[in-house]
Amino acid sequence: MTMLRRIRLVLLSLVVLVGLQPVVAVQAAPPPQNSASAGATEVARARVATEVLLDSYDEEKAWFPSSWWNSAVALQTIGDYMKRTGDRSYVDELDHSFETNKGPFPAGERSTDEIYGNFTSRAIDDAGWWALNWVTAYDLTGDQKYLDMAGTIADFMHGFWDPSTCGGGIWWNEERTYKNAVTNGQWVRLTAELHNRIPGDTAWLERSQEAWDWYVGSGMINAEGLVNDGLTDDCASNGDTVWSYNQGLAIGAPLELWRATGDPELLAAAQRLADAALESDELVTDGVLTESCDPLGRTCDDNQKQFKGIFMRYFTELADTTGAPRYEEFVDRQAETIWANDRDSSERLGLRWTGASSEASPNVFDWRTQASALSALIADVPQETPRRSLSATMSPTQLVMMPSPGVESSVRTEVQVAATSPGRRPVRVDVRASGPDGWTVDPVRDRVVLDPAGDSTPARTSVPLDVSVPPDTEDGSYPVTVTVTARPGLSYTTRATIQVASAIDFDAGSTQELAWLWDAGGSGLSHVGSRFADGTSHFVYKFPFPAEATSAEATLTIDNQYVVDVGPDGESWTTVLAEDEQIRDSSNKADHTLDLTPYLGPDNAVYLRMTDAFTEDGWGGGVYHVSARFGTS
Template identity: 40%
Template sequence: MSSVTVKGVAAAGPGDADTVRAAIGAMNAFYNETTGLWDTGPWWHSGVALRAVAEYMLITGSEEYFDMAAYTVDTQRAPLDWWPEGGGDFRADSTDDTGWWALALASLYEVTGNSTYLDLAKVDEAYMYDYWNTTTCGGGLIWNIPSRTYHNAISNELYLELTAKLHNLIPGDTYYLDQALKEWDWFNETGMINSNGLVNDGLTEDDSCVNNGQPVWSYNQGVVLAGLVELSIATDDASYIDIAQGIADAVVNDASLSPAGILTESACATADECEPNGTAFKGIFIRGLAKVNAALDDHPYQSYIQKNAQSAYDNARNSTDFYGFAWQGPFDSGTIGRQESAVDLLLSTL
């Protein structure tokens, strides 16, 4: 395959496609052309990076990363040694890891029209739904497949976005819409959205199945926003956007999550505390927020998105377009999570 690292791109600032391309070029310095993965992060981070690359191509009309995307999918279709029996085709040992890759595949189908990617996303949806719980908590996906434990927010939010998106991609579909509505009805009744309008991490593992009060991670706010936008499109029902706006407002107005208007992962104060997963979370939130922003005529979150992007560009970027963890700055070098988070942020300004 051809080299995927972009060098020498002039980054003009947030809102400019070349700025995003420069950040992708830095992100692709982590890309391993032997494994087809982005190094220095857990496996699911590569799914997020792949989705970001696909969405860059979708937004800009570029075909620059087609070869890389195809190679990544080809290398990751075979079962890895830690996958469960029957794995492969991105069917991992947790439902959320499967979901990240399924969304990347759906985005690749959008940009390429290659039905192989859509078929793989369908396979992954079916695999996720195999772990819909029929014995406790009234339903919902469980997270950990080997132990059959934990109803968490992220797995169910990813399933909501995936099924609603599949419906929107497939003319005449009814199955995926029914699944998306089933997921949302269950999720909305669980109490995972707390009294402050924010999503906690999951449900208790006893028979009560109530909000476990675990951290309010930014990505748990973002994925449900993206899912609700897809569901609104699927149903032509603006009430889902109203719900999404309530969650978005809760994040934007929260003093811990948005001090001085800059998104902050308040559940872990430093990049080291957030590794290996949490460094990618903030970009995932901004991606969802941008989808809500685009769905509203007055674009109420545009200034928040732009402020965060400008702060990251001015204060958390080095001379070669790598970005640090804290968008307030200062720059700190590190891992794929930091960089893919910045790519999602910058994509949201286009």
Template identity: 40%
Template structure:
């Protein structure tokens, strides 16, 4: 099958698209704000129509507490409008915040907005504590409000907005929050990712299916690596809300999607010991096995109705089956499948002469020359590490090291020494936004399996660069680990990718 015969509307074929993400939002901002503000990850939309504020939220204390009673005062973000300075004040011990306006005059306004989806919306939480500078003063402050609605699993953020009393323009700070569940780089990124989890659907913002499996895996890995278990609830809730979706048991027509979910439930089983997750992973592996065909001598096809043989589906197949063997006492079936999968993959021709993995095979069962997406370089590393654990075959780690050396040293994949996706765009909701996360997750698994930890320095460099160049005041990350920082309006792919990176670096 030629590349053109693969449906253009499939997620894997939208990777290189350049969408004008947030352009209308950016235009609205340009018209609205009095002065340019430092960009934040979640693009500020035009102001919502004011509605009744949220019900009073109580945590350690209840909303509308006097800032004079605050146990701390940290100011992570500020903004300026017509010479007035707006500041967000956070009292970390109280998990509350308040806003202030300085350098103004009577009638100037200041208020808080509160968001529970990373700053995407705040309609019901806008204009909290709205107040004006009284006569005879040059500044004023709001009351204190809670950042989180922990009783309802609301992971929140605050920002301060304000205006001069005689001018229409409004300015707002960036979004920020207290330091709860942010004791390290990785836990701060996990907390930001959980802001994008939809409590109604049990999926992550934009409700991406296979990318949701990766985001869930990143959160689970963080709980295991960091020891912070605050978000373990997401496992059962995601499972319960979606186990009967699609074809049930997290199966659907795209076999790679099924593989991602199977590995997510392996991670869930490892953390919780709940056998229903392991049983679902088995159902996923069995579903994939049903589409192992003789075309091109073997391999699992990409889609139940499309015979295309590609790399990612079969890499996931190898890893999932090897992982099942390693968790099911006395198993021989899944081990045989994993070995057969690797033997076929190794001989398929998808690994090119430079030890990089292309996308798949053409109608003649030869390497189709499609791009060497980063996730194709990483998942196979995790698969070989898992298969080595199952078999003890040292040649598997030798092969994996050769593949990892090729991808970590590739200037094509690492311009300037920092990983960059092929045709990397400025969005976070395309499939490609998730690819780098899968790469570093797989590289991290291999690194942990090698006694000399040869890729720790590489992972640390990536993590340090992303932390310095691709992070905002809310610990949200964008698509470019080496910068430039771009304004992004939606999508969780960039955030789970950054969390995968920080997890791998911390584990190394």
């Protein structure tokens, strides 16, 4: 820890002690040596991880594929990034999601449940996540429509507050079958947030205080200070799994209520719950936040993938408020562990923050795990946002080539550079690229100038790179690395992976798939191991067969309601396979072999697209495995 950081922590502690408003914490160790660039690396990491998350955003449906409440949490995470960094690049996405999804939807369109409108459904906690997201959008923009929507959702939720059972509490679902920690943690937090943003309010504050008193007395917080999942029919704690998101909401709820009332016992309660989490082997393993489904040999479902990020959102607020070193150190450790161990060659962030993986139990990477781990990177950004920052990404990050024997091959990628600077000062960036021994990257060095607007939204530019691969290079994955530097003391390294392949054989969702996935198109990954496209989404694989190929075929393992199109250029399509029944249970899962020869393009590439045969019911086709081969005459 640097002396600068120690001084700031001491000052933060003194400010809290003299009773001023909550203050913010400074950035994670290890900080850069140059104070002019302090925190810039943390901003760059969060920016890059946010960009990767947005790659999965479905522009047409204005959500993240196939998951209603998870989309709300991911959108709020993007809002958290913008609040923390000052970068307002994605305000339009939040508004687009609001306007596109505020109406009603039939069951299967956005959720397995019917969406009634105003982001409400039979799942009361789903509505709660959307309400919390729209409060964040209001904080970012000041647009009253977001706060009004949060209030509308809260009015809906209030209809499920029921003192006749267990003395109070919000029901988890419309059928009133369960009172649990997540819905009631949301309720305390949301009602306090509304009070703190509505001048002259008393009603929401009264509801928040009543709900907190009930929550504390419900028995869901056990003797160790950990939050069990909910209550039995007899209104006792069910002793069920301690999930990190329940613990996080239990920290965030009294913290927001403390902001409303100034009651020191509420801040103390948030700290007790946070300390219980840090001391518990149910939530923390070797200093790293760990869900009970994380260890090797276990599997987290799509919901559980996002729990840790929710914990970090509210834990971060407590760290900011108190400046307590133990909280700061925990935040630091999560971010550094993720960046060092839980990041693949495409800058995706995985489920297990330690990076633990095995052949039988591989680490999982998707947009849900990305959003969750991103919350830890956001936490590591100082709230006093650095005025200078520099980042870079490669596009695409995964490339594939099928070279001809004895011939040099080439591919093109580009490095995208982003920078911020105060006072509209231009940023002069040095770009240096390198590849494996014997490979040629052109240009190996370049210089670009960016002209930021003087705020925290970065200016961007790109540099194309041509990569030449020597003849007879063996099959494998090869890195191309780019380092960008700028004064004072700014530096960032990014990478792309070029996969040299003589054959095509991959599972959907695997690291190998990324090189062949030309357009994700709003598709998603299922828990049973398929990439699927439902509604208006799609995905496209590109097979760049070598010049000597005169014939080709592909075999796909597919199920449900699929349409398979093939074309020579990624623009014109011919349907070669389609399911004509509305199958939803994978009962038609089978291998199908397709002749690709008629579709070999002018560059000998073939594009294969999957879409949904019945776009209205949300059960589009899924691909599990793909193999392809070619012949020469």
